[in-house]
Amino acid sequence: MAIVLTDVLSPGLPMGPSLLIVAPALTASFASTLITGAIAALAAAGMLVIGLQNGHLLGGTMDFGSQLIALVVVSVIVTVFRYLQERHARELELIRTVAEATQRVVLRPLPRRIGPLRVGSVYMAAQEQSLIGGDLYAAVRTPTGTRLIIGDVxxxxxxxxxxxxxxxxxxxxxxxxxxxxxxxxxxxxHSVCWNLADPTEAEKAGECFITAAILDIPDTLPQVDMVTCGHPPALRLHGQKVSTLHATCPAPPLGLGEMADHHYHVDTFTFEPGDMLLLHTDGVIEARDTRGVFYPLSERAPSWAPHSPSALVNHLRTDLLAHVGGHLADDAAVIAVQRSRRPTPTEATETAPLPRPVGRGGQAPDSAT
Known part of the structure; x- marks a missing residue:
């Protein structure tokens, strides 16, 4: 409208009509297809008004006709481009929604309470726009206790x-x-080896393994049983004290069972009420800052021991991302497990509602409980 009024009031300006092409071009960069088309139509109408006012339209001058054709062509192009861009955005949003639902099925968020245990978990995927990657964790309630697994593919x-x-x-x-x-x-x-032996997975044979720590936490005994398959050792927080739960005889990663004697040693550690277990993948302790310094998990964790498991993993997530400058080079998963009082029969089968995972940019989305 400013261009039309300027040209009508100052007919001697030679560039007035040609400047109208700016309107639809700019509109397409931020507005919808409908608005872009409407602005394009108004620009064309404005050029016709200028032509009638200055006599160029009836006079049939070549310059004015070229300008009008150029405006119409550019308007059609930017409107079609905006339509295709919107359609692509809708398709991408649908794909992300399906992918997010699929990933939540694969990596189910852990409940806040499992029997006598309070649980907090966080997952940070290194790959852009992903909620999960090669790290994994899960918990299963059994008649006598709780079994957990944390691993890294x-x-x-x-x-x-x-x-x-x-x-x-x-x-x-x-x-x-x-x-x-x-x-x-x-x-x-055996399950991992069977998958590698499948004919459709032949190209992966001998190339895939999964480090894992498998835990069994009885309800009635102040202990935790653990089998370590090439996985980083867990930490036990007892008040402000931290101890590393080193495996006496660690086994090879899952998928490399032929390298072992098929006997997995079970280590038993003390796990009293109020103690906190901190399970993690190597993406946490191998995260480096700009100077190449590894993340000091065992030094930072005791300061968060008084917090609940959920608060602890959230503090750890914030601190870890600050340490690496906001972007992880590898997937990272953390589980904090705290033993509370002895459960009642009702609590023994309790499972809390599953929260919606919280994504992060950088962008390494995570799921926090």
Missing amino acids: MGKGLTAISDAALLLGAFREGAHRQAGLSDLAAYLD
């Missing part, structure tokens, strides 16, 4: 997610069927 991308989904499915089934923790570890190793 070698590699990244869709292949790592597929292997993580396989192991999580095997764990959720085997945790109920296998009486002993050693038998459960052997079952999970």
Whole structure:
């Protein structure tokens, strides 16, 4: 409107009509297809008004006709471009919604309470616009206690997610069927090996393994049983004191069972009411700052011990991202487990509602409980 009024009031300006092409071009950069088309139509109408006012339209001058044609062509192009851009955005949003739902099915958020345990978890995926990657965790309630697993698949991308989904499915089934923790570890190793032996996975044979820590926390005993398969040791927070739960005889990662004697050693550690277990993947302790310094988890964790498991993992997440400058080079997962008082029969089967995972940019989305 400013261009039209300026040209009508000052007919001697030669560039008035040609400047109208700016209107639809700018509109397409921020407005919808409908508004872009409407502005394009108004620009064309404005050029006709200028032509009638100055006599160029009736006179049929070549310059005015070229300007009008150029305006119409550019308006059509930017309007079509805006339509295609909006359609692509809708398709991308649909794909993200489906992917997010699928990833939540694969990596289910842990409940806030499982029997006598209070639980907090956080997942930070290194890959852009992803909620999960190659790290994994899960918890299964059994008649005598709670079994947990945390692991890290070698590699990244869709292949790592597929292997993580396989192991999580095997764990959720085997945790109920296998009486002993050693038998459960052997079952999970066989499941990974069977997947690698599948003809469709032949190209991955010998190239895939999964580090994991498998835990069994009885309801009635102040202890935790653990099988470590090449995974970083867990931390136990007792008040302001932190101790590292080193495995006496760690086993090879899952998928490399042929390198072991098929006997998985079970370590037993004290886990009293009020104690906190901090399970993590190597993406946490191997995260570096700009100077190349690793994240000091064992030094930072005791300061958060008085907090609840959920608050602890949230503090850890914020501190870890600040340490690396907001972007992780590898997936990272953390589980904090605290033993509370002895559960009542009702609490023994309690599971809290599953919260919606919180994504992060940088962007490494996470799910926090």
